[in-house]
Amino acid sequence: MVYKFTKNPEKRTLPRMEAMAKWMKKNLFSTKANTVLSLFLIAGLIKIFTPIFTWLFVDATWIGDAAACREGSGACLAFINEKFTYIIFGPYPREEVWRPALTMFLMFALLWWSKEPSRWSKKLIKWWAGFVILGWILMSGGLGLAPVKSTSWGGLPLTLVLSFVGIFISYPFGIALALGRRSQMPFIKSICVIYIELIRGVPMISLLFMSSVMFPLFLPEGVSIDKLLRAQVAIIMFISAYMAEVVRGGLAAIPKGQYEAADALGLNYFQTMRFIILPQALKIVIPPSVNTAIGMLKDTSLVIIIALFDLLSTTKASLKDPEWLGFSVEGYLFAAFIYFILCFSMGKYARRLEVEFHRGHKNREVQI
Amino acid sequence: MSTNPIIEMKNMNKWFDDFHVLKNINFKVTNGEKIVICGPSGSGKSTLIRCINRLEVHQNGKIIVDGTELTNNLKNIEKIRAEVGMCFQHFNLFPHLSIVENLALAPMWVRKESKKEAVERAMHFLEKVKISDQALKYPGQLSGGQQQRVAIARALCMKPKIMLFDEPTSALDPEMVKEVLDVMVSLAEEGMTMLCVTHEMGFARQVADRVVFMDDGQIVEEAKPDEFFDNPKHERSKEFLSQILH
Numbered sequence: 001m002v003y004k005f006t007k008n009p010e011k012r013t014l015p016r017m018e019a020m021a022k023w024m025k026k027n028l029f030s031t032k033a034n035t036v037l038s039l040f041l042i043a044g045l046i047k048i049f050t051p052i053f054t055w056l057f058v059d060a061t062w063i064g065d066a067a068a069c070r071e072g073s074g075a076c077l078a079f080i081n082e083k084f085t086y087i088i089f090g091p092y093p094r095e096e097v098w099r100p101a102l103t104m105f106l107m108f109a110l111l112w113w114s115k116e117p118s119r120w121s122k123k124l125i126k127w128w129a130g131f132v133i134l135g136w137i138l139m140s141g142g143l144g145l146a147p148v149k150s151t152s153w154g155g156l157p158l159t160l161v162l163s164f165v166g167i168f169i170s171y172p173f174g175i176a177l178a179l180g181r182r183s184q185m186p187f188i189k190s191i192c193v194i195y196i197e198l199i200r201g202v203p204m205i206s207l208l209f210m211s212s213v214m215f216p217l218f219l220p221e222g223v224s225i226d227k228l229l230r231a232q233v234a235i236i237m238f239i240s241a242y243m244a245e246v247v248r249g250g251l252a253a254i255p256k257g258q259y260e261a262a263d264a265l266g267l268n269y270f271q272t273m274r275f276i277i278l279p280q281a282l283k284i285v286i287p288p289s290v291n292t293a294i295g296m297l298k299d300t301s302l303v304i305i306i307a308l309f310d311l312l313s314t315t316k317a318s319l320k321d322p323e324w325l326g327f328s329v330e331g332y333l334f335a336a337f338i339y340f341i342l343c344f345s346m347g348k349y350a351r352r353l354e355v356e357f358h359r360g361h362k363n364r365e366v367q368i
Numbered sequence: 369m370s371t372n373p374i375i376e377m378k379n380m381n382k383w384f385d386d387f388h389v390l391k392n393i394n395f396k397v398t399n400g401e402k403i404v405i406c407g408p409s410g411s412g413k414s415t416l417i418r419c420i421n422r423l424e425v426h427q428n429g430k431i432i433v434d435g436t437e438l439t440n441n442l443k444n445i446e447k448i449r450a451e452v453g454m455c456f457q458h459f460n461l462f463p464h465l466s467i468v469e470n471l472a473l474a475p476m477w478v479r480k481e482s483k484k485e486a487v488e489r490a491m492h493f494l495e496k497v498k499i500s501d502q503a504l505k506y507p508g509q510l511s512g513g514q515q516q517r518v519a520i521a522r523a524l525c526m527k528p529k530i531m532l533f534d535e536p537t538s539a540l541d542p543e544m545v546k547e548v549l550d551v552m553v554s555l556a557e558e559g560m561t562m563l564c565v566t567h568e569m570g571f572a573r574q575v576a577d578r579v580v581f582m583d584d585g586q587i588v589e590e591a592k593p594d595e596f597f598d599n600p601k602h603e604r605s606k607e608f609l610s611q612i613l614h
Contacts, residue, residue, distance in 0.1 A: 260423055261460035265474035265526060266449035275473055279464050 066324050079327040080334050083318040087334065090154015090309040096146060100157040103135045107160065115349060117356060150228040154309030156338065158228075162310065163297040166235040171289075173236070174243025175282075179273065181248055192244070199241035205302050207234040212306035231303050239296050246288045250281030283357050290350035294343045311335055373432075374399045374530060374561055375420060380429030382415060389415050390426065391585040399529075402562045404572040404593070407582035408608060413565045416582065417532045420563070421452040434529060450478055453523030457535040459515040461507035467494070467518055468503040471525045479526065486525070493521035497551050513544030517551055524555075531555065533564040567612060569597065581605045 028038040059074025062081070069076035080087075089097045110131055114124055139157070141147035153161075180192035199207070211234035212227060219225070254277055262272040282289075301312040309317065315335040319328045375397040382390040389412045397403060405413045418424040419431060422438055422445050431438045433448045462470050471490035475481045481489075494500040497517035499510075507515055516536055523531060533552065537545045549571050556562055556575040566572070572579055572593050579596040581589040583604045589596065597613075600606045 255460075257456060257458055257460035258462065261454075261456065261462070263423060264421055264449060264452075264454040264456075265522070266446055266478040267474060268446065268478075271477050275465075275477070276462055280462075283464070 066327075069327065075333075076327045076330050079318075079324055079330050082324065083321070083331070086155070086318055087311070087314045087331075088155045090158060090314040091152045092154060092157075093146075093148060093152065096148060099138045099145065099148075100153075100155075103138045104157055104160065106131060106135065107164075117353070150226050153228065155314045156311050158303075158309060159297070159300055159311040161228075162232060162235055162300040162303060162308075163293075165232060166239050166300070167293045167296060170236045170239035170243050173240035175247050175278065177240060177244035178247035178251060181244065182251055196241045196244050199237055200245070204235075204238050204299055205305060207238050208302060208306050210234070227306065228308060231306060231308055235296070235300065238299075239292065242292050242296075243289060246285050246292055247281065249288065250283075250285035251277065253284050254280055283354075286350050286354050286357070290346055294346055297342060297346070298339060311338060372399065373397060374401075374434050375563075376430070376432045377419075378430040378432075380419070380426050380431055382412075382419065382424065382426045389585050390419070393429070393587060395580070395587060397530075397561065397563065400559050400561055401577045402556050402560075402575050403564065403578050403580055404576040405563065405565045405580045405582060406567055406569075406572070406608075407588075411582040412585040413582045414534050417454075417534060417563050417565055420530070420532060421449050421454055423454075446478075450526060451528055452530045452532060453526055453528035454532040455516065455519045455523055455534065455536045457539050459507070459512070459519045459539075461515055461519055461522070463507050466504050466506055467499075467510070470507065470518065471522045474522070475525050489525055490521070493524045494518070496524075496554075497521045498547075511544060512540045513547045516540065516544075516548045520548075520551055520555070528560075530561045530563070533562065533566065535565050535567075537566065537568055569613065573597065581608065583608070 029035045054074070056075050059072060060077045061069045061072040061074060062077050064078045066076075066079075069078055085094065085097060089100055092100055110127060113119065114128075137143055137145065139148065139153060140150065177192050177196060180188050181196065183189045183192070208231060211230040215230060216224065258276055258280070259272065262276045267276070301310055303310050304313040304316070312335055315331045318324070319331050373396040375395070377393050377395040380390060380393040380395075381388070393416065395416075405416065407413050415424050419426050419438075420433060426438075434451055436444050436448055438444065438448060461467075462473070465473065468487060468490050471493065472483065472486035475486040475489065476483060479486075491500055491503065494503055497520055499514055499517050499521070502510060502514060502518075507518070510518065520531075520536075536552070537548050540548065545568070549568060552562070552564070552571065553575055562575075564571075564576075576593045578590055579593045580587055581596065581600075581602070581604075589600065589602050589605045591601070596605070597609065600609055
C-alpha cells in the first residue's frame, strides 16, 4: 500500500499586510479597553526588548580580542567567533573538523529528506543505515582517514549522536516494553513492569554513573568498553522506559472494539498490533513522544558528569580560557540558542506530522 | 439443507468473575439455519454468540464449531475465527484504513491471498452491499448505515461459513436500519448460516428459522418465529414481547 499526502491548498486570499491589519484590528484593538491594554503591553515589550536587542546586536563587539570586548558595552560576539570551532566540535582534532561537520551536514540533509511521510519506506531505512556506517567512518577514521578516538569527540556532534541515536533506538524498545507491559503472559509482563519502574525510579545521572564507574568493575581485567558507547547504552535504557509509558498511553486509548474486530477477522497478535493497533496508537502519542524526545535531547547534557564533552560541556570549557574570562552570558546564550533551534524544530515538525496524519483520514490518496 | 450441526454447545457455562452469565447452555445450529436471539438486556445473548468465536472464553462445557472444539488451542481458535464472520453493534471498522483496505487486510494476511485477489473480492462485496463508490473513503466519512454495510462486507470477504450479528442495527438512526436489514435478508436468502442478536422482530419473522429467547443466562424458549411471536409459551417470553411490541 502506498500512502500519498496531498499538500494543503493555499487558503490565504487577502494580501499579507491587509490580512495582518485585519487580524490586529480584530484581536488587539477591538474595543477601547483592549486598545489601551494592547498599547500598554506593546510599550512594555519595547521597553524590555530594546536594551536586549541593543546589547546583543547594536553595541556588540563582533570581531576583535578580549580587550576590545571589555571596552565595548555590548555582547562579546567575538568570543563566540573565537571559540566557535571548540564549542561546536569540542576536542576533535582541529585539522580534521571537516569530518564531523560533513557528518552533521549529511545527517541534516537526510533528516530533511525523511520529513515527508510519503518517503518512509524500506529504502529510506537503508539510506539511514548507510549514513550510520559512513558517519562512523568519518567520525572515527579508517579508509585512509586518520583515526580519532571517541574520547576526542565532542560538542554538537556528540550531543546529536547521543540524543538522536538514543531516541531512535529506544523507540522500538519502548514499543516492545509497552506491549510487554500489557501482555497476558505474567512472566513477560512482570519483566517489563520491573524494568520500566526501576529505570524510571532512578535519575539519569545515576544510570550514567553506573555505566561509567560501576559497569567496568564487572568486566574482566583488560577488557574495556568504549565510554561513549556505555553512556549511549545508558541513555537508550533510560529513554526506552519513558517511551514505553508514552506508548502505553496510546495503546490504552484504542477502543476494545478494534481488538475485537481484529480478533473476529482471525488476525493474530502480531498482525493485529502491526496493522490495527500500533498505527492508531503511535499517531495518538506523537505529542507526548516528541515531548519525551525533546526532554531527552536536553538531558544528554548530563554526560558532562562522566567527562564526555557534549555541547554544554564544550561551552563551559571555553569559558575557562583565562584570556576570555567573563563572557559566560554570551557563551550560554549561544548554547541555549542551538538547543532551542533543535528542540523547536522537533516540536514544530511533530505538530506538522500530527496535522498531516489527522488530515490523512480525509485527503490521503489511497493506492492499493 | 443438511442436518448435521455446524455449531453445538453442550452444558456450556460462563462466569464473569462471580457472575454466572451463561447457565448450562445446550444449543445446536444446523448448516444454513438462521437464528434470531432475543431477550432483555443482560440476559447473556451477546455473550452467547461472542463465545462462538472466542471473543469470550467459556469456563466449562463444550462448544464445537464446524467439527472443531474451542479450547485454548490457538490454532483451532484461528481456524474457527477465519470461518466465522462477525458484525458488531458499533461496526468497529478500522478508522485509519480506507474502506477497501479494511476489507482486503484480513484476506491478505490471514488467508494469504494476493493483493489483487483480495481487492477484487473486496470490490465484489462492496458492490453487493451497494457501496462500491465509497471504496477509497475512510470509515469516518460514511454514515452509520454505510459503515455497518461495510462491516458486513468485511466479514464476508473472509468467506465465512457462519455469520454472527451482535445487535447490528441498534446503534443506527432509524432511517438507516432498513438498508442494513436488506443486506442481511439477501445474505439469508443465499443460505448463509446466521446467528443474529436483534430486536428487529420484522426481520425475525421474515428470515429466521428459529427464535431463541434468553433470560438470566438461560435459553428459556426456542420456537419458529410465528409460533414465538403469536403464541409464546413462557411467562418471561410473554412479558418481554408485551414490552417490545406494545
